[in-house]
Amino acid sequence: MVKKRAGSKTKATDKKGKKSRWEHLKQILLKERERIMKLVDLAAQEENSFDSGVEDEVGQAESSFEREILFELSDKEKTLLENINRALRKIDEGNYGACESCGEKITDKRMEALPHTRYCMKCASLYDRG
Ligand SMILES: [Zn+2]
Numbered sequence: 790m791v792k793k794r795a796g797s798k799t800k801a802t803d804k805k806g807k808k809s810r811w812e813h814l815k816q817i818l819l820k821e822r823e824r825i826m827k828l829v830d831l832a833a834q835e836e837n838s839f840d841s842g843v844e845d846e847v848g849q850a851e852s853s854f855e856r857e858i859l860f861e862l863s864d865k866e867k868t869l870l871e872n873i874n875r876a877l878r879k880i881d882e883g884n885y886g887a888c889e890s891c892g893e894k895i896t897d898k899r900m901e902a903l904p905h906t907r908y909c910m911k912c913a914s915l916y917d918r919g
Contacts, residue, residue: 810900811885811886814880814900814901814904815877815880817904818873818876818877818880818904819877821873821904822870822873822874822877825862825866825870825873828862828866829862832862872905873905875905875907876905876906876907888908888909888912889907889908889912890909890912891909891911891912893909893911896909
C-alpha cells in the first residue's frame with residue numbers, strides 16, 4: 790500500500806485548526822466508547838448472576854471472560870467499538886480524517902456526524918457502511 794504525502798499543501802494555520810477539531814471529536818469518541826463499555830459491564834453483571842452455581846466451568850470461563858463479553862455485544866456495537874478504537878489510534882497517529890478507501894479528506898460535516906467513520910461519503914455509499 791502506497792501512502793500519499795499530504796504535506797506541502799497543508800498550511801500551518803489549517804493544521805492547528807484541524808488539531809483542535811480532532812481534540813473535540815476525540816472527546817466524542819471517548820464518550821461513545823465509555824457508553825459501549827458500560828453496556829459491556831452490564832452484560833458482565835448479567836453473566837455473573839446467571840452463572841452462579843456452575844463451579845467446574847468457572848475457571849475456564851474466566852480466562853475467556855472478556856472475549857465472552859464481547860460476544861454479548863451486538864455486531865453493530867462491536868463494529869462501532871472497533872471503529873472508535875481505530876479512529877482514536879488514527880488521531881494519535883495524525884492521519885485521522887482521511888478516507889481509508891480513496892484517501893480523500895472526509896468532510897467536516899461528516900466527521901461531526903460520524904467521528905468514527907473510516908470512509909468518505911462516496912466510498913461509504915459504495916460499501917453501504919459508515
Ligand atoms: Zn473515499
